[in-house]
Amino acid sequence: MPHSQSVRITELRLPIDHSTEDLHKAIVQRLNMGEHQVLEYTLFKRSYDARGKNAIILLSYIVDVVADDVESVLKQFTEDKKITRTPDTAYHFIGHAHASFSEKKRPIVVGFGPCGIFVALILAQMGLKPIVLERGQAVRQRTQDTWGLWRKKILNPESNVQFGEGGAGTFSDGKLYSQIKDPKFYGRKVLHEFVKAGAPEEILYVSKPHIGTFRLVSMVEKMRAEMIELGAEVRFGARMTDVLIEQGQVQGVQLADGEVIESNHVIMALGHSARDTFEMLHKRRVFMEPKPFSVGFRIEHPQSLIDQARFGKYAGHPILGAADYKLVHHASNGRAVYSFCMCPGGTVVAATSEPNRVVTNGMSQYSRNERNANSGIVVSINPSDYPATDPNDAALAGIEFQRFWESRAFELGGGDYSAPAQLVGDFVAKQASKEFGKVQPSYKPGVTLGSLDTSLPDYAIAAIREALPAFDKQIKGYFLHDAVLTGVETRTSSPLRITRGEDMQSLNVKGLYPAGEGAGYAGGILSAGVDGIKVAEAVGASLLGLNGI
Template sequence: MYVSKPHIGTFKLVTMIEKMRAKILELGGEIRFSTRVDDIHMDNDQITGLTLSNGEEIKTRYVVLAVGHSARDTFEMLHERGVYMEAKPFSVGFRVEHKQSVIDEARFGPNAGNPILGAADYKLVHHCKNGRTVYSFCMCPGGTVVAATSEEGRVVTNGMSQYSRAERNANSAIVVGISPEHDYPGDPLAGIRFQRELESNAYVLGGENYDAPAQKIGDFLKGNDPSALGDVEPSFTPGIKLTDLSKALPDFAIEAIREAIPAFDKKIKGFAGADGLLTGVETRTSSPVCIKRGKDYQSVNLKGFLPAGEGAGYAGGILSAGIDGIKVAEALALAMVEDLAEA
């Protein structure tokens, strides 16, 4: 029981968010649906308000930026307005799918399938000869590979599990760490351009209809032409196109993943099985930018502006983003109290 990780599941998460929204409204909060922040206003390095896409202007001396890591239009707007940010490391790779029974047997042995244990998960890491690190990320027991693109003409994959974790396949991201210094030098938005290049390429490899490019593990490891699917049925919707995935990522990433998968097989028997399926590409492991803030949690060059959570570069998942949100809320309350005291 101690290895069991708290898991809500997508359907239950929807209900939780609805209840959170109701509580915010009950406490006097307001919500703007389908409304983008188009601009920020400032005066002498102090934020003074926002302009929304519906034309509404909101005057305020405090703004918490809690966007996700795919809010590229917002990052670009903030960069143009001079808010200080830096490019940061993230990872790119593929989603890998195995039959859940294979993972259960490797992890639980003769106890595989016991309803008390449920679906098995894993966490893997391998340090490669070329200096790269490959690791599993966002492992989804009994889950599905899902489409996660946010822009036209691009393909991005992600993964999810329902609360039951009862789907036929296990999936996780198998990703390679990259850094702005070595892989995408340039201005703070260089990581976004790097992601877009890979996602546009995946769109082409998938047939330019939002199917995802995919390849069996056996073919990928041997560098063979794509062959027919084996016993792992892909879960990605709308569909996949079997192709040569070595064309989907930079050479250093392909080399690293080809070395890592057999190494993972030594820990999870069957991981390198020929019928396992790789689906590309996974590019949104974390934010490609960090909007720098000081000890007061405010932007280093824009007072009253508080970057928070994963999109701003201060979290790596749901739990850490939530904790960061608590810290930012406390910092905001303290700043407002100090302002009142001065007034």
């Protein structure tokens, strides 16, 4: 609906079991209008308030309403901040290429995760015909390769949870919410493109939208098809091994097979696990710096326990679905311990991209109906925790830190990609676990019970050991003896930042555009997509000669 012809109501609250008719009546009553004067309405957001299991859960809406006379409605409520003109949240392109756009100027997008997808999609929609280089495989082949590790303990280093079409977000909960500031509503563009590609329309208005792995597979295929139809070229199995730079200006890239592709606009939409690419960029003296990240474990509880603790008598309600949580504890040793990438009704998955290392992550399907809830329980790590032997290599020191603990987890798990695990009660009591209780771990290829004491730095172990009982005060029953910890989670975010300026370009290489999670500018599907749009606009402005954008 045109935003100028509608009114936005915020904080419209109704009981959780209200009917469609109840919502319509509430809108009419709130606007002090007759029923016939409300022509139509659209949900912009629906959230719930669940503060304690005995509380009454209410649904809170933001609704955009088309009415007979918008101006008179706004005049009536000039002092009411909860009734305003609907803002314009539509996406507006900065420009489009002419039909004569030179093929020689085609931008290159390295990486085809959420950020790379939206860089390429926006560039294609602007008529700028990007060339996409993805080292991994197309999403369906990649899924088969990933199952090879989960089911047969066979790792494909170039096609796995980290590498391939859709990026690491494909094998996740498919969460589509973020706490980033988004004054231009780029996030709405991301959501609308997902709906166009097959995501349920509810992601446009629920407070914590998610898609799930299986739906993401078909969606990224449809988005790729649109790009190609608009003139983009998408190559799989195309690993970039070098970036060509002359006098501070990027000239193109070289692939593993020796092919050189020339371009003065190269977008580095890398994942946070593109370690060999980071090392190559470091050798080429592209400016980068170390940044904080986090390490820890995956924890699994019965989903029913979390539902009951969060929703009480409303547990299992179809509108609420499987409950999630967000926890933080400031440990006495100065470390922050917090839940990360919580996956309701999901599974813990093997997420390594390098041989002889174990990495965990969490994943859920759209239904979120698996037996266990899982979440990362991680500890903040700062660059001072992983000082480089050579100060010139400081930007890469976080990678070596991650590799050390991933290799240790591989060893503790038995050397066959099984992961080390321990019951929560035993972990806190400092005794090795010997058998599982009521919680069965979901990690494939499997887990090896024992002690996690040597799987992470001492300060991380101490902080997590203190946090787990403390979390029970926030979620009753969380400190469950039989809950399972599986190690290790090391790739919460990129350990470095390929620093860029306000023009979105590398600080010391013109035409090189660091983007997304691997470059240190996003954390999750939505924020990565938003960053991709921003970078695409910067590249588009340069190619189209639009100064000041």
